[in-house]
């Protein structure tokens with residue numbers, strides 16, 4: 519995948535099949551558009567491209583206190599895995615914000631990316647004040663010579679799948695439902711940092727990662743998780759929260775990995791949230807916490823190996 523941050527520096531003359539949007543979460547609906555763009559590009563011999571924006575955490579938080587399902591980095595990782603040829607991730611600058619819908623299409627999609635086709639959902643919006651919609655795109659396609667495919671939104675029962683629908687389910691901690699809407703488990707990526715080194719004393723060493731400030735978090739508590747770290751997947755159990763029994767300040771994610779005894783500090787970890795187990799609690803003593811963790815780990819064993827219980 520080629521990654522372009524500054525579209526003015528993009529040089530290739532090859533035609534692109536472009537899909538356009540914020541793609542927060544890269545959920546099932548987004549995937550439908552990406553699949554379509556890839557199929558069209560393969561047929562026409564062009565490049566499949568995603569056009570999106572990097573939105574700074576400050577802007578996101580300032581505007582509507584909107585948290586992201588996937589950070590820019592996580593989204594890039596997923597798009598890369600989906601096998602698109604080109605990711606254009608423009609900073610959402612004043613210049614871009616003030617571009618009319620027609621100029622956006624004429625100058626960027628046609629002028630720079632040589633669009634042969636553009637794939638969008640029925641509710642697509644683009645250009646200054648989000649004035650451009652799917653109908654306008656169809657007429658601009660006729661004017662500038664590219665095909666336009668307007669796809670129906672993917673549904674979950676009667677409800678259209680959208681990033682805000684996924685956020686609602688994350689807020690409820692319904693991680694199985696979230697996985698169904700995304701078509702992959704909600705995850706958090708980050709570097710393994712040092713904690714207070716109590717884990718080893720407790721008998722449960724945990725890898726600690728810090729959730730990015732712009733990331734939408736599920737409720738605080740204990741989750742059955744699967745973690746990719748050091749090139750290997752581990753089953754395990756995580757606590758998302760402030761550890762009120764021993765600490766009580768910043769929100770962190772700690773994961774006890776089953777069948778692992780490696781030193782993992784400084785490595786990248788990707789922790790997938792599979793199922794909520796219980797809320798985080800303040801225990802009267804470390805002993806009580808330890809007993810509860812024993813029970814949690816037993817429950818995780820049953821979750822991962824239901825036939826052995």
Ligand SMILES: Cc1cc2nc3c(=O)[nH]c(=O)nc-3n(C[C@H](O)[C@H](O)[C@H](O)COP(=O)(O)O)c2cc1C
Nearest residue numbers: 713714715716717755757761762763764774798799
């Ligand atoms: C499965 C699991 C459940 C946990 N549940 C709680 C909890 O309910 N309350 C709490 O204060 N800490 C909880 N913790 C966090 C522990 O307090 C923490 O892992 C321990 O203090 C080690 O911290 P350290 O990584 O900073 O050394 C939990 C940790 C794990 C792995």
Ligand SMILES: Nc1ncnc2c1ncn2[C@@H]1O[C@H](COP(=O)(O)OP(=O)(O)O)[C@@H](O)[C@H]1O
Nearest residue numbers: 712713714715717718723724725775779781782
């Ligand atoms: N099974 C395991 N699960 C998680 N971390 C492990 C495991 N075995 C060894 N480790 C290592 O131990 C470290 C955690 O030890 P811990 O005493 O909890 O210290 P910290 O407070 O820094 O997390 C992890 O960062 C990792 O390098």
